[in-house]
Amino acid sequence: LIGTLHDETSDAQAHKLALEIGGQFIKFLGRRVIVSGSSSHLAGHFEEEFSDVLELPSDAQLSSSDFMDKRQIKVGEIHVGLETVPLILGPCSIESEGQIRQVAEFVKHQDLNFIRGSAFKPRTTPYGFQGLGVEGMQLIRKVADDYGLKVVSETRDTRDVDSIIEYADVIQIGTKAMYDYALLDRAAKSMKPILLKRGFGTTIQEFLQIAEFVLLAGNSNLILCERGIRTFESKSRFTLDLAGAIYVLHHANLPLFVDPSHAMGHRWGVSQLGLGALAAGADGLLVEMHPDPESARTDAAQQIDFSMASELVRKSRLIAEIDGRKIV
Amino acid sequence: LIGTLHDETSDAQAHKLALEIGGQFIKFLGRRVIVSGSSSHLAGHFEEEFSDVLELPSDAQLSSSDFMDKRQIKVGEIHVGLETVPLILGPCSIESEGQIRQVAEFVKHQDLNFIRGSAFKPRTTPYGFQGLGVEGMQLIRKVADDYGLKVVSETRDTRDVDSIIEYADVIQIGTKAMYDYALLDRAAKSMKPILLKRGFGTTIQEFLQIAEFVLLAGNSNLILCERGIRTFESKSRFTLDLAGAIYVLHHANLPLFVDPSHAMGHRWGVSQLGLGALAAGADGLLVEMHPDPESARTDAAQQIDFSMASELVRKSRLIAEIDGRKIV
């Protein structure tokens, strides 16, 4: 149950009210609402306190398009969602200043606004490269500022989340960290924009319920991201669930991005998969790109090079135009 | 191993040669080849008989892009593949002449060339509608001829395949019939164009191996079709494997279509999924459309109406144009 408060109710009154009915008072994109798991109290005794009371059947309430229309969120001065579609490029791992500067130069030249790169790698095996750490974050921040770009970077766990909060513009929560409630809580409370990737073993229903944890903490700057699920098919690294993405586009009020890189796993197919996602209505793309993919320290097989990326940007603009949207 | 014969070798000589080495002689798009599972014979004694001998690592040899470039096939005078992209519309089941005539009228008006509709339904439950049978096939043939359209229709099993061969222009082999070797054999030997759907529990590797059965029978008029696989996600009916489709586009020499209807399972998402497939490079679309979807006797939830279909055709043309392709 979600009760939307009257404009004249003060925040203090709202808190008191929430306490009485065992709910939670949160501000959500300008709307002040009380959310409660139990039903009768909210609907019954306190009806006069609310301008409207909404009963939703699912556990994904605040993220539902039944609760509010699909909407934009803001990363600094840049709008994300609806008619503006970010195409976010950058290497899997931050490896050196030279590498990041080349990427930033390319991104700027393409008239794009976001750069991605990670310094804390959640590796499957303990024997692989674990990332540059805080130094990596400082490096990408400095370069991004030089070029006026926004930084998207991934937090691996609660040990590094504060570094991501400090240096990144968008906190990426990866597919393996999606159920880390301590991490979700910390990221949510930072009030910074969050890009939450779907777990590769996670249903859409669960994905939206996890989004609800973030929204309930009062942080509504949330972007969802489909990046492929585990299936029996092994020709691609994961199976991009485009039908699931379309479900989210129809049923949630949050922007939905797609990461074609991890799904495909091979650079020869990444751009096609990304273009497919855009044509299907995705609100943005997150694509791994490296100045020299062969030499990349992580995910070498799936990072595209600058030439592939130029072509991806060019076609993305054409596809976005069909729906009156704009790549940023 | 595949040995390509010298141009001067006659068919009779080729048959004799094949017999000697325990292989099979087939004509494949004008190239005459002998294929054998055993290796040494073909490569050894008979080298002088072949213009080239190709050793391929996989069990999907004739369908491989290593064997020959991606190519068109022909359905009557219409080319399929490369720059021409069929958008095939029509109801799940043939229900009445009125229904089929409305559909044909719409398809013609959109300047399209194919109509689909089935008369033999492979139903999950014995208690559902099983189709109009031969009468249904005669009906769709008549209407299609009136409008100058090609018919795509599904064979369920060996009991009905001859009716499909007689009345359809393209024999559709459905997801459940994909392993029916007797059916594959019969369809292949008819030499009519075949549209082979991937089984929902079938890997890409197996899918291409099954295609090999058809090609080995000498019928190279083969179109592959991705239509969604079974995964843990239940918000859509199946999970469209777009990454797998892209793999086929890169590694096979056959046209690859996509059926977004069965994957999505809900008409509100079908067009988006279809547009995504086109932008990713699919060679054609197979979409269920009904004059009055709500009243459809089968798959009511997933058939789009004429208004949705018009919009799908319009956007499909724009997306195809980006790659210099044409919707037919």
Added chain:
Amino acid sequence: LIGTLHDETSDAQAHKLALEIGGQFIKFLGRRVIVSGSSSHLAGHFEEEFSDVLELPSDAQLSSSDFMDKRQIKVGEIHVGLETVPLILGPCSIESEGQIRQVAEFVKHQDLNFIRGSAFKPRTTPYGFQGLGVEGMQLIRKVADDYGLKVVSETRDTRDVDSIIEYADVIQIGTKAMYDYALLDRAAKSMKPILLKRGFGTTIQEFLQIAEFVLLAGNSNLILCERGIRTFESKSRFTLDLAGAIYVLHHANLPLFVDPSHAMGHRWGVSQLGLGALAAGADGLLVEMHPDPESARTDAAQQIDFSMASELVRKSRLIAEIDGRKIV
């Protein structure tokens, strides 16, 4: 809806009744029932004709434990199900008389009653061994008769089903043939016992619905068999769905066997998996065994040898005893 007829209703009357209400008259283990997809007719006008009318929510009616209790079926004089648990051993492919005779000797010596072996192989790739065909069936029949054993053999498609019906005691319908309606129909009408394997991409719900096709044809000598489904895990060939098997044991009235060989795919794990299935309540096991597994022409990796099989039989008897059951 299922209407069970009064004892005094004759078959002729029943047929007439079925015709009137658009249903089907079938004899099912001594019960004479009329089944109809439509509801109101059966429940309404003809209530006086039936001793009971059963409305079931699912499309799996005749196989449901709500319709009748779990029961035995008979293969000749041997009972299958409830307290008797067949352990069926034999090679994947029938390769030679020597091979089959060795197997029969072993099976007899273990005091078991069934031998399995196939002559028509549904192969994934056209380049593999396709089986000995009719000669293979005649061979296994002869040897089985010499030792007084029952034969379980697989039909691949409608081209070979008559040979299986002629020479085998149990018609095995394999995982890939499970949706071949023409084959199901032919096998069902033979009235011989059928062992129906679950498709590797098939849900339990669909599996039971396909069983319904067989039961509706009037053949209730049906054994179901779980043999592993396709999942993301690749350390085993398939993922044995033991939880699904337990569901069937609780909700269907048919015996449920387990084939641990195809699920595991490696002989070192087959016996353990089989014992697990028995302890979980499976009504029988189907295990690939070969006198010299390394040399097997098909499925060499997963066939167990005689030494492993002896140990499997020994432990199976101990596990069966715990529940008062007997290995046959």
Added chain:
Amino acid sequence: LIGTLHDETSDAQAHKLALEIGGQFIKFLGRRVIVSGSSSHLAGHFEEEFSDVLELPSDAQLSSSDFMDKRQIKVGEIHVGLETVPLILGPCSIESEGQIRQVAEFVKHQDLNFIRGSAFKPRTTPYGFQGLGVEGMQLIRKVADDYGLKVVSETRDTRDVDSIIEYADVIQIGTKAMYDYALLDRAAKSMKPILLKRGFGTTIQEFLQIAEFVLLAGNSNLILCERGIRTFESKSRFTLDLAGAIYVLHHANLPLFVDPSHAMGHRWGVSQLGLGALAAGADGLLVEMHPDPESARTDAAQQIDFSMASELVRKSRLIAEIDGRKIV
């Protein structure tokens, strides 16, 4: 590469050596090893320092049965693995002292040694019961001490892990927390026994690689636990991967438990699934049991009652005996 040190090498020398070759020095069940991702250094210059050097093909080295034989670990004075097989019973959530005392009484009466129960619930939805927290842990500790039982309890995230370390005898890391590197690190460094559940979207290969993180931190008191994976089948809550469990039993040196409760999801099938796992060779079972399952605040559908549990214990003892093992 793993180099085993000579007995006379001191810990200080080992640390220095590890530093020089970019590896890590860890003590692993008495063997002191240095592990390095790079190959040439360890094998080349320092060969004289090691009693043996082992090159393993996989990223799961320390857990491999190629590295050392399957073995027991110890939880206090109780051995786990090989011939002793813990059957761990207890409620999903700790709800009240009365509830826990009833469970402990039952467990003791059955001559078992472990009780399970969680106070921090990793819930899918934010609207569900989140557990009693630290008070719950103190409660189960007190009751377990009264009855001389060992406590297995789950840590949800890094916020609560210290409470689990303080009050539990075995730290359970749940299916959703399996990739939480900060949590793994903290639990590993506590040197307490860990029960690591496989993620429901995790391959066996990845599962063993995550185990490697724990072992590399020097904590070899590690129990693995299979609890079901996500597949297309929905009749059970998850699909228990018994074939995968058997793979682990053959290829890893760690004890492998099975949790049949979360896989089955319905109490009517839990005991059968557990008995199946035991017969297949599982080293232990983890089963949810509640004095009054219907009233349970979480997972009400899948908790078995005392009567079911008695029968499970009785049959478990019989199955364990077949292999000369003992339920503890």
